[in-house]
Amino acid sequence: MTERLDQQSASAARRRGGGRPLGTAIRYLIFLGPAALLYVPFVLKPLIETFGLSLFAWNGVSAERTFVGLANYARALGDPIFWISLRNNLYWVVTSIVLPMATGLVIAVLLSAVRRGQRIYAGIFFTPVVLNLIIVGLVWGIIYNPLIGPLNRLLRAVGLGSLAIGWLGDRYAATPAIMVAGAWTFFGFCAVIFLQGLRTLDREQIEAATIDGAGPFRRFRKIIVPALSDQVTLLIVMSIIGSFKVFDIVYVMTKGGPDHASEVIATYMYWQSFMNGSLGYGAALAVMLTAVVAGASLAMMALRERD
C-alpha cells in the first residue's frame, strides 16, 4: 500500500515537474513564518515580558515600576499561601495520576471485553471531556451544595449524615471535592487512550495465560499493565502538566477559598495580579510555575528516554 502510494506520488510530482529546492531563508519564511507570526507576538513576547515584570514591583496601573530584583521570588518563599498552593498542586498531581487513570483503566478493560456498543459507551464516558469548565463548575457546585445538593441528601438517606458537610466550604474537603469533579472530566479521556492500547494487545496471549491458570488479577498485572506502558507514560506526563496548570475548575468552584485553602499556584497568581494589585509578584509566581512544569516535563521525558 505504502509502496503504491509512494510510486504514485513520486510520479505525480515528476509529471508536474517544477519546484526547485528553496533557499534556507525562504524555507524558514514559508514554513515557520505563519506560526512565528502568531507565536512570537502572542506567546513568546508576553512570556519574556512576564519574566521582566517579575523583577519589578508594580500595581498594574502606575506609570513607574520599581525594580526590586529577586525580591518577588524571595517573597514567595516566605509566603505561607504560596506553599499551600504548591502543596495543593502536588496533591493534584498525585490524585490526577491515581483517580482518573485508575477509573479510566478499569473502564477501558471492561470496554475491551464487550463486542457491541463499545463506541456508544466510549462516547458517553468521553462526554464530560468536551464540556467547558464553567458548565462543570456549575453542575458540581449543585451536587456539593449543602442546602439542595443530592450528595448530602444521599449521605443522610443512607445514615451517613455526619459526613454531609459543606464540601466546597470546608478547608480540608474543598480540594478533594474539586479533584473529583476534575477526575470526572478526565477519566473518559484516559479510558479512550487505554482502550486504544488494549486493541493492540494479543488476545491469544491472554487466553494462553488463562489456560495456564492465571487469575484475572494476575493477567491484569502481568500482561495488560506492561502492554500499556506507553499510554501510562503519556497520561502521567499529561497529568503532571495539567495538574500544575490547573486553574479554571478551581476558579469557578471555590476561587481558591475558603481562606485560600484550595488555592493552586495559577489561581493564587491570578488573584495576586488582578485582585490584589501585585502584578510583579504575580509574574514571579508565573515564572516559578513555568519552571516547575518545565522541570517536571523534562524529568519525565528523560526517564522515558532512559527506558
Place this chain on the structure above:
Amino acid sequence: MRRRKTRHTLILHGVLIASALLTVFPLGLIALMAFKTNPEIFANPLALPGAWRWQQIGKAWTDGHFGPYYLNSLQVAVPTVLMVVIASTLAAYGLVFGRLPGARYALAAILLGLIVPLQAIIVSLFHDLGDMGLLNSLWGLSLAQAAVGLPFGIFMMRSFFLGIPKDLIEAARLDGAGDVTVLRRVVLPLATAPALTLATLQFMYSWNDFLLPLIILHDPSLRTVTLGLFYLQGGTYTLNYTMISAGVLITAVPIMVVFFLLQRQFIAGVTAGAVK
C-alpha cells in the same frame, strides 16, 4: 460454558451501563432543573418537574442573548481553527522535512509554549493586545487563541509527519520535486485526516475557552457562548437555579451533538496526538 459467557456479558453490560448512568447523572440533574421552578428545586432537586416548562429554555435563550453569542463564538472559532491548522501544518512540515538548520531550537521554543500556563502570560498578553489595538475585538481573541493553541497543533502534526516514511519524500525529491511540490503533492494529501482531527480539537478548545474571552472582550454584544453562560450566573446578587440550568443546557447540548457527530475525529485525535 456458553451460558457462563452470556452471564458474563450481562454482568459486563450491567456494570458499564451503571457507570455510564453515573457519568451522565450530573448533566441529567441539570437538565431536570432547567424545567423546574426554583421552589421545586429547593424542595427536592432529584424529583421530576411538575410540568415540562419548555418556555424556561426559551426565556434563558432570549435573556442570555445566546443567539448572537452563538454567532460570535463561530466568528471566533472558525478563523482560529483555520489559522492553527494552516500554521501548524506548515511549521510541522518544515520541522520534519524542511531541512531547516537550527530546527531543534525552534522546536524547543514551541515546546515551551506547550508547558507555559496561559495564566502565566495573561497580564503581559493583555497589555500587548492593548498596544496593538486588539482588545475588545473578535479578531484579537481569534489571534490569541490561535497562538495559544499553536504549540499543540504543531506537535500533533509533527508526530504525524514523523510517521511518514522518509523514502517517500526522498523519492519525490530525486524526481526533481521542490519543497512546495513535495508538500502539496505528497504530504498534504496524506495530512488531511490529522488536519481534520486537529481542526475538531481546536474548535472545541476555542468554543470552550473562558479566560481569554473574559479579559479580551468588553462589549457585551461581542460575548461568546461560554462567556454568556458565565455572566448568566455571574449576576452576583441574583440566584436563579432554573435559568442557570437552562443556560447550561443551551450551551452544553450543541457541543455534545457536535461531539457525537465527530466522535471518530475526536477520539482519533486524542489517540494520535498521544503515543508519539
Place this chain on the structure above:
Amino acid sequence: MGISLFKTGLLASALLSVALTTGPSLAATTVLNVWDQFFSEEPNKLMNEFVAEFQKAHPGVEIKRNVLDTDSIRATLPAALTAGQGPDLFYYDAGPAFLGPLVEAGLVADLTQEYAARGWDKSLVDWPVERVTYGNKIWGVPNEIEYTNVYVDLAVLDQLGMKDKLVADKDHPELLTLKSLDDFKAILEASKAKGIVPIAFGNRDPGRGGHLFSYFLTLTAGKDLVDKILFGDGRWDDPKVIDAWKLYKDYSTAGYYPPSPNAISYDEGNALFFNGAAATNITGTWLVGDIMGQVADPSKIDFFLLPSVSADLPLSAAAGIGSTFAVAEKSPNKQLALDFLDFIMSKDAGKRWLKEANIVPPIKDIDIKGLDLPPMMQRVVEGATLPLSYNLDVVMPAEWNDAMKTGTQSLLDGSSTPEDVAARMEQAWEKAKAEGRIWKAH
C-alpha cells in the same frame, strides 16, 4: 482535499491581513463607553431607560454600556484604562485598593471643579462624596447610599411569638430596632429551638462575613473608634475590635448560622431567607430590590437595625457607597460623560433611582411624599440620615481586606481566634500605611 486546504489557507491569510489593516470606518456618531455593574434587573432596566432618554436628547450620541460583575470589572478595568482602551465613564469600587491606584496613576479625571460648576457640591450628601475624595480632590460621583441592616421574616417572627421585640427607635420613630442585643439573642434562640435557621448567612464569598464584621464593629466600637483607627493612632487589635469578632464567632458557636456557612454562597443564603427557611438575614439595604422581586409576598419582610452594645452609642449601621462613577482622564468625551452623570444625578432622576431601582441616591432633599414608596423603602431612606459608620471592605487596602475576609472564614472553622484575626488585620494595616496605600480624604 490537500490542495484545497492549502488554497483555503492562502485565501484565509489574505482575508486576515485585509481585515486587520482596514480599521473600522469613521462613524458620524460620538460613542460614549460606559462600564457599570448594574446587573440586577431593576437597576439595569433603569440605566437602559436613562441611556435611551439621554440619547434622544443628544442626537449623534450613542452610549454603549458594558455591564460586568464585580470580579470581572476589577480584573479588566485597570489594564484597559492603562492601555487607553477603557471606557469613558465607569462605575467602580471607590476604595484605596481600587479607585486609589487609578487616581494615583493619573487615569481618573479630577472632578473638583465640576462639583462647583455643576452644583454637585450643594446637591449631594457630604459623606458619600468624602468617600471618593483623595488628597482634597474629588474623583468620582457616588450614586448610592447603602448600609447594613437585619431583615426579618415577620411570619416567622409571629410564629416564634417574638413580634413584640421589635420597637420603634426613640429618635427615629420610623425605624425599627430592638431594646437590646439580648432581645436579638432571644429571637435567635427561639428560632433555633423551632428548627428554623436563625440567621441566613452564607460566607462562601467572604465579603459577606465582612459585612457582618463591619456591622458588629459599629455596635461594639462605634464610628468614633473606627475614625480613630483610620485617621489617627487607633489600632485594629483594639479590645473593641476583638469584641466584634467575638460576637461574630459567638453566633457561630451558638448555632445561629446555617451549617457550614463557608460552603453557602451569598445568593444561597439569601434564597434560604427568601423561601421562609430562616428568621433573619443580616446584610444590607442593597438587597431591598431583590426582596421586592424575588420574595413571593414581600410584605411579610421588614428590616430593623441592631442596637449598640452600650447605651451611649447612637443607633447606627455600617455604611458605604457601593461603587462610584468616575471619568477616565484619557477620555476624549469627558464633558459628555459629565453631562450624562448630571442627568442621572438630578433630583428627578433621584426619585426614579428610589422608585424604580430601590436605590437611595446621595442626593439631598428628595421629596419622597407622593412617590408612593413601599414602607420598607421609606425606612431605608429614613435610615440614610443616621450617623452611619463604615462598611469597611470598600475603604480599606487589599491586604487588610484579605486578612479580614479570610478571618471570617477561619473563625468559622475554628482555625483562628478573634485575637489572631485582629493581629493580622493590624499587621496588614501597618504595612499598607507604611507604603502609602490607604485612603486619605484630606
